[in-house]
Amino acid sequence: MTTESIISIKDVTKRFPVGGGEFTALHKINLEFETGEFSGLIGPSGSGKTTLLNIMGSLDTPTEGQAIVMGKDISKLTHKQSALLRNMHLGFVFQVYNLLPVYTVFENVEFSLLLQNWSAAERKKMVMESLEWVGLQDIADKKPAKLSGGEGQRVAIARAMVKRPEIVLADEPTANLDAANAHTIIQTMKRLSHELKTTFIFSTHDEKVMGYLDRIISLEDGKVKKEQQVEAKFSLS
Amino acid sequence: MIRFLIKGILGDKNRSVLPIIIITIGVSLTILLSGYLRGVMGDMIDQSARFDTGHVKIMSRSYAEDQVQMPNDLALLGVEAIKEQLASDYPDVQWADRIKFGGLIDVPDGKEGSKGQGPAAGLAFDLFSGVSGEDERLNISHSIVKGKLPSQPREALIGNDFADKLNIQMGDEITYMGTTMNGSMTFENFVVSGTIKFGIAAMDKGAIIIDISDARVLLDMHDAVGELLGFFEGGVYDDDKALAIAAEFNQKYAHDKDEYAPQMFALREQNSLGGYLDYVDYFAGLFVGIFVFAMSVVLWNTGLLGGLRRYQEFGIRLALGESRGHIYRTLIYEAIFIGFTGSVAGTIVGLSGTYYLQVYGIDVGDMMQESTMMVPSIMRAKMTPDLLYIGFVPGLFAMVFGNMLSGIGIYKRSTASLFKELEV
Numbered sequence: 047m048t049t050e051s052i053i054s055i056k057d058v059t060k061r062f063p064v065g066g067g068e069f070t071a072l073h074k075i076n077l078e079f080e081t082g083e084f085s086g087l088i089g090p091s092g093s094g095k096t097t098l099l100n101i102m103g104s105l106d107t108p109t110e111g112q113a114i115v116m117g118k119d120i121s122k123l124t125h126k127q128s129a130l131l132r133n134m135h136l137g138f139v140f141q142v143y144n145l146l147p148v149y150t151v152f153e154n155v156e157f158s159l160l161l162q163n164w165s166a167a168e169r170k171k172m173v174m175e176s177l178e179w180v181g182l183q184d185i186a187d188k189k190p191a192k193l194s195g196g197e198g199q200r201v202a203i204a205r206a207m208v209k210r211p212e213i214v215l216a217d218e219p220t221a222n223l224d225a226a227n228a229h230t231i232i233q234t235m236k237r238l239s240h241e242l243k244t245t246f247i248f249s250t251h252d253e254k255v256m257g258y259l260d261r262i263i264s265l266e267d268g269k270v271k272k273e274q275q276v277e278a279k280f281s282l283s
Numbered sequence: 284m285i286r287f288l289i290k291g292i293l294g295d296k297n298r299s300v301l302p303i304i305i306i307t308i309g310v311s312l313t314i315l316l317s318g319y320l321r322g323v324m325g326d327m328i329d330q331s332a333r334f335d336t337g338h339v340k341i342m343s344r345s346y347a348e349d350q351v352q353m354p355n356d357l358a359l360l361g362v363e364a365i366k367e368q369l370a371s372d373y374p375d376v377q378w379a380d381r382i383k384f385g386g387l388i389d390v391p392d393g394k395e396g397s398k399g400q401g402p403a404a405g406l407a408f409d410l411f412s413g414v415s416g417e418d419e420r421l422n423i424s425h426s427i428v429k430g431k432l433p434s435q436p437r438e439a440l441i442g443n444d445f446a447d448k449l450n451i452q453m454g455d456e457i458t459y460m461g462t463t464m465n466g467s468m469t470f471e472n473f474v475v476s477g478t479i480k481f482g483i484a485a486m487d488k489g490a491i492i493i494d495i496s497d498a499r500v501l502l503d504m505h506d507a508v509g510e511l512l513g514f515f516e517g518g519v520y521d522d523d524k525a526l527a528i529a530a531e532f533n534q535k536y537a538h539d540k541d542e543y544a545p546q547m548f549a550l551r552e553q554n555s556l557g558g559y560l561d562y563v564d565y566f567a568g569l570f571v572g573i574f575v576f577a578m579s580v581v582l583w584n585t586g587l588l589g590g591l592r593r594y595q596e597f598g599i600r601l602a603l604g605e606s607r608g609h610i611y612r613t614l615i616y617e618a619i620f621i622g623f624t625g626s627v628a629g630t631i632v633g634l635s636g637t638y639y640l641q642v643y644g645i646d647v648g649d650m651m652q653e654s655t656m657m658v659p660s661i662m663r664a665k666m667t668p669d670l671l672y673i674g675f676v677p678g679l680f681a682m683v684f685g686n687m688l689s690g691i692g693i694y695k696r697s698t699a700s701l702f703k704e705l706e707v
């Protein structure tokens with residue numbers, strides 16, 4: 047697992063300036079992620095999960111060490127290049143689904159395609175296909191305010207998946223959902239991971255999510271405490 | 284993408300309505316006040332030219348020094364000769380004789396006594412020749428309230444308020460009492476042919492208007508005139524031309540030591556009108572400057588607030604792979620769209636208001652009762668072509684500039700901290 051790694055984190059340390067001094071959120075992290083992996087970062091609140099996901103998503107840079115994503119050292123990218131990396135290869139799902147309220151479901155999903163050069167017909171086809179993946183093709187014209195929490199998060203998954211990214215980073219995607227919705231969503235993601243060979247990396251402390259993961263990485267105080275391959279407890283229903 | 288942005292603006296009232304209202308108000312006020320200021324100053328200057336200063340005016344040097352006293356004993360002599368010379372030197376300037384005179388008007392009661400008296404503010408000019416253009420210039424016919432213009436010797440127009448107060452009828456006789464050019468007492472009876480109201484407070488008080496030939500007899504001013512007014516063709520004042528003519532004319536008399544020698548003054552050189560002319564430009568400029576600044580500050584602040592509110596949106600857009608530069612540019616496009624909309628609305632409102640004030644004006648006659656200034660009592664705005672951009676350009680500029688400033692926040696903050704806004 048060297049050259050093929052889709053993400054490789056090498057001796058990554060992240061410090062934030064706080065008050066007069068500094069706070070070390072990540073401490074010499076070393077991790078490799080392979081294509082198609084369905085893995086998760088777990089650990090108590092404040093352990094550095096979001097910070098690490100942000101670095102892998104090129105939304106932030108390490109203070110020391112290297113984060114290589116799709117063969118690119120994200121510390122060396124310009125703003126424009128990192129935006130392009132996110133636009134072409136990375137999808138994000140957040141704890142709160144954060145849809146833009148003035149746009150319809152369709153338009154929210156369409157947005158990243160507008161940044162690429164797809165024709166209107168191609169965009170429509172792609173948006174409808176990704177809404178079908180999450181089973182929401184019938185509510186394309188609704189506004190986000192009209193959606194339930196579970197539906198909102200499924201739209202967020204469609205939005206992340208519409209451009210067929212190689213990697214999806216999901217930061218506590220089920221934290222605001224009830225059990226039934228949490229299962230539906232994680233199953234949807236697992237199925238897409240299989241069908242599209244997408245790499246999924248979660249951060250979570252939700253037991254239900256952990257049950258679907260192939261690999262669990264435990265963080266504590268900014269360090270990797272334990273890494274384990276697991277036999278997924280839940281399979282695709 | 285453009286469609287996307289426009290939908291965003293229209294869908295988010297906070298983003299569009301407030302700035303559009305601010306711009307509309309700012310732009311329309313700028314236009315309205317500029318138009319009003321120009322109109323009022325222009326009218327004042329025009330009015331002043333017609334009634335008092337001409338575009339240029341010739342008086343004797345000593346008369347000029349004491350002008351407000353209407354010192355006809357210092358009047359300009361040998362007027363016919365001077366006018367002949369002027370006609371050949373400046374064939375495109377029209378010259379008008381004017382005599383102003385003070386005195387007293389007495390209204391006899393038909394028996395032995397008097398119905399009342401009042402101070403006279405007399406004005407004499409060429410009414411009878413029919414070629415002087417004075418009727419149109421002073422708008423006399425339109426200012427007549429009752430009766431008609433004098434058409435024969437010893438007829439007079441008098442101020443309508445004065446006539447009302449003393450219950451004077453058309454055809455009644457009034458008596459003028461005053462002094463001649465040579466300082467002797469003079470009396471004359473005039474038949475009231477009509478009453479007049481100019482709407483200029485300073486003119487309407489005790490006005491008596493007679494033909495210049497009557498005044499010459501009455502005041503013993505043969506071949507003499509108090510003031511000789513010159514008007515340019517088309518009735519439009521040209522500052523440079525007036526100053527040039529005056530300098531040239533005065534040069535001829537530079538070596539004449541006579542205190543009765545003629546002296547010419549451009550409009551700018553009389554009654555501090557030069558100062559007014561400069562102030563119009565100065566204040567119009569200052570005004571627009573202040574508005575642009577104030578609008579920019581307000582729009583910058585609304586931009587900042589809007590920006591803060593939108594950090595979440597920017598965070599999502601960054602995560603979806605939009606670059607900061609692109610987000611910044613879309614903010615500017617939005618500003619252009621909003622600024623354009625507001626400026627168009629403001630220009631329409633401002634021009635409509637200006638048009639209204641041009642047609643109807645604001646009546647300040649009551650405030651001006653005590654004024655001796657040559658101020659029109661209805662103040663009107665004036666539509667000029669520059670009003671089309673005088674508000675529009677600053678409105679658009681203020682919005683775009685305000686958003687450029689507030690949008691810098693997107694650059695100042697790190698991607699991660701913009702993105703942090705996503706965590707609740």
Ligand SMILES: Nc1ncnc2c1ncn2[C@@H]1O[C@H](COP(=O)(O)OP(=O)(O)O)[C@@H](O)[C@H]1O
Pocket residue numbers: 062063064069070071089090091092093094095096097098
């Ligand atoms: N921008 C920042 N400035 C200062 N401290 C930060 C910043 N971001 C995160 N931290 C700190 O780093 C630690 C890890 O945060 P985070 O990665 O969000 O943890 P988790 O997602 O596991 O709850 C926390 O203690 C947090 O307070």
Ligand SMILES: [Mg+2]
Pocket residue numbers: 095096097217249
């Ligand atoms: Mg977190």
